[in-house]
């Protein structure tokens with residue numbers, strides 16, 4: 183039942199370092215697209231002052247639960263079924279939202295729903311953090327990410343590396359202000375916004 187992602191093992195510490203810096207001192211963090219559950223199981227015990235709420239499509243829950251059972255972190259909640267393409271959402275409030283490597287997977291309508299939900303769920307000053315590959319109008323996409331984009335679109339034409347500017351526009355339309363954008367290993371980015 184426990185699925186394993188090698189990229190999670192590689193990126194968890196660089197991501198955790200940013201999360202330690204940007205997440206609030208208390209409250210509930212809603213993770214969207216928790217995948218195998220490895221990130222949740224790694225982050226929750228290391229951020230014991232926060233309540234970690236994983237979520238994903240139901241098919242991933244067995245693995246999320248299996249990783250959580252090993253982590254034995256009292257601040258790690260059972261996963262929620264959360265489909266970015268479906269309404270209503272199973273949760274009405276979060277102090278912060280974290281979405282790792284999912285914006286380039288879900289169809290654009292799901293990205294729109296993510297930002298609309300951030301406006302709805304977060305308190306003023308609340309944080310939305312995303313991690314993944316992004317294309318910037320000001321510079322060429324890295325060859326590794328060009329290849330990744332082709333691979334994603336070959337699998338699902340509705341997926342693909344997103345334009346930072348388009349995503350940031352969505353954020354602004356939903357009352358979120360860019361608060362950070364940082365280069366990460368493997369040509370990935372950590373980007374975060376704060377609700378005004």
Ligand SMILES: C[S@@+](CC[C@H](N)C(=O)[O-])C[C@H]1O[C@@H](n2cnc3c(N)ncnc32)[C@H](O)[C@@H]1O
Pocket residue numbers: 187190214215216217218221238239242264265266267281282283284287288292
């Ligand atoms: C590339 S994986 C990333 C998983 C994990 N965050 C990580 O970094 O390893 C993308 C995740 O998006 C989830 N996903 C795909 N479509 C979704 C949707 N419509 N709503 C919510 N999650 C979705 C998948 O189930 C998968 O867990």
